[in-house]
Amino acid sequence: MLKKIDVAQLRTGMYIQELCGSWLDTPFWQKSLLLEDPTILEKIRKSKIRQAWIDTSKGLDVLSQQDESKPEKPAVPEPAAPPPAALAPSYDQVPQISMDEELGRAAKIVGKSKQALLSMFSEARMGKAVNSEAAMELVEEIASSVMRNPGALIGLARLKNADDYTYMHSVAVAALMIALARQLKLDDEKTREAGFAGLLHDIGKMAVPSGILNKPGKLTDDEFVSVKEHPAAGYKMLLEAKGVGEIALDVCLHHHEKMDGTGYPDRLAGAQISLYARMGAICDVYDAITSNRPYKQGWCPAESVKKMAEWSKGHFDESVFQAFVKSIGIYPVGTLVRLASGKLGVVVEQAAKSLLMPKVRVFFSTKSLAYVTPELLDLAGPGLQDKIVAREDAAKWGLKDINRYWLGDAAPG
Known part of the structure; x- marks a missing residue:
C-alpha cells in the first residue's frame, strides 16, 4: 500500500516509491528504491525533500507510536491516494x-x-x-x-x-x-x-x-x-x-x-x-x-x-x-548569423510566427570589426526591419566562445 510520510519517519528497510518534490532537489537520480544504505537516508534528510511516498508491500511500514522499536501492525486498508507523478498534467x-x-x-x-x-x-x-x-x-x-x-x-x-x-x-x-x-x-x-x-x-x-x-x-x-x-x-x-x-x-x-x-x-x-x-x-x-x-x-x-x-x-x-x-528551426539555437545591418549574433530562441525570424542576441559589428554591447533582437517583433542574411563561421571573424551569448548564466564557469 502506498503511504505518504515525513522524511523524519523514513528508516532503512522501507521502499521509497517517490520523494515529494522536484527531481532536481533529490540527492540521487533514482525515483524508486529500497532504502538499505544509512548514508542515503542521511542525504535525504539533509536535502530539501520533506515528504516521501513509501510502498509498504515492498518494504517496512512506519513505526507505531506505542513502540518505536517494533513495526506497527498493518493498518486497515484504505484507499491510497495516487502518487504525485500520476497527477502530472498532460x-x-x-x-x-x-x-x-x-x-x-x-x-x-x-x-x-x-x-x-x-x-x-x-x-x-x-x-x-x-x-x-x-x-x-x-x-x-x-x-x-x-x-x-x-x-x-x-x-x-x-x-x-x-x-x-x-x-x-x-x-x-x-x-x-x-x-x-x-x-x-x-x-x-x-x-x-x-x-x-x-x-x-x-x-x-x-x-x-x-x-x-x-x-x-x-x-x-x-x-x-x-x-x-x-x-x-x-x-x-x-x-x-x-x-x-x-x-x-x-x-x-x-x-x-x-x-x-x-x-x-x-x-x-x-x-x-x-x-x-x-x-x-x-x-x-x-x-x-x-x-x-x-x-x-x-x-x-x-x-x-x-x-x-x-x-x-x-x-x-x-x-x-x-x-x-x-x-x-532553420537556424537552431546557437547558430551564428549575420544580419542585414551588418551585426553578428547568436540565435537564442525560435519564433512561433516564422522559422526565418528567431530571437538573436547581437554582439559584433562586421562594419567596425568590433564587439558591441550585446542586445536581444526579436526579428519577428513589430517595427524591427533587420533580418538574417546568412549564417556565419565564428573562426572567419576570430570569434571565440560564442555560446555564452545564448547560454547567459547557464554558461560554464
Whole structure:
C-alpha cells in the first residue's frame, strides 16, 4: 500500500516509491528504491525533500507510536491516494516559458541525466539488465523541459565533450525525439515512448570496446564492423530488460537504416522502416554531426540542417525531416548569423510566427570589426526591419566562445 510520510519517519528497510518534490532537489537520480544504505537516508534528510511516498508491500511500514522499536501492525486498508507523478498534467498543459527562464533548470536536468546514464550504461557494460523504470523517469524530466522550452535542453545537450559523448548524445536524442514527436502531433504516450527510445537507442555501444568508440583517427574495416554491430547488441540488451516496449526495441535496432535501403543492419527501405526508426535516424544524425567528436569538430547547427536536407531523399523520410526542421528551426539555437545591418549574433530562441525570424542576441559589428554591447533582437517583433542574411563561421571573424551569448548564466564557469 502506498503511504505518504515525513522524511523524519523514513528508516532503512522501507521502499521509497517517490520523494515529494522536484527531481532536481533529490540527492540521487533514482525515483524508486529500497532504502538499505544509512548514508542515503542521511542525504535525504539533509536535502530539501520533506515528504516521501513509501510502498509498504515492498518494504517496512512506519513505526507505531506505542513502540518505536517494533513495526506497527498493518493498518486497515484504505484507499491510497495516487502518487504525485500520476497527477502530472498532460504535455499540452505544461506552460511554455522563455529561454532565460528554462536554461538554469535545463542545465541541472542535463547534469543529473548525464550522471544517471553513466551509471546505467556502466551497468549495461557489465552485463546487468537496463533499469527501464529509472530510464523512463529521466525521460519525464527531459520531456517536461522540452515542453517548457525545447531550445534550452536541446541546445545544452549539444555542448558535449569527447569523454561524455555517448551519455550526452543519448540525452540529446531523447530531447530531439520528444520535440519531433510533438511536431508530428503524437499523443503523450507515444511522445514518451519516442523519448524513451531516444534515450536507449545507443545502449549497444556498451558492447563495443571503448578504444574503438573513442578512437581519434579513422577506423579500420574490422573496427567499423565492430561499431556496426551495436544496434543488434543493444536490441539484445533491451530484450533482456523488463518494461521495454516495441518502439524502443525497433529504434535501437533500426536507427541506422536509410530510406533507399543502404543502411544497416537489415537494409530496410521505405515503408519497411517504422515512423519511430525514421525519427530516430534523423535525431541521431543531427546530434552526431553538430557535436564535437574525437575525430572532428561539430558542424554549425544551421549548416547541419542544410547538409541533412541535401541527403534527405536517399537517407531520411522527407516529410519527417521537414517536421524535424520545424521543431528545431532553420537556424537552431546557437547558430551564428549575420544580419542585414551588418551585426553578428547568436540565435537564442525560435519564433512561433516564422522559422526565418528567431530571437538573436547581437554582439559584433562586421562594419567596425568590433564587439558591441550585446542586445536581444526579436526579428519577428513589430517595427524591427533587420533580418538574417546568412549564417556565419565564428573562426572567419576570430570569434571565440560564442555560446555564452545564448547560454547567459547557464554558461560554464
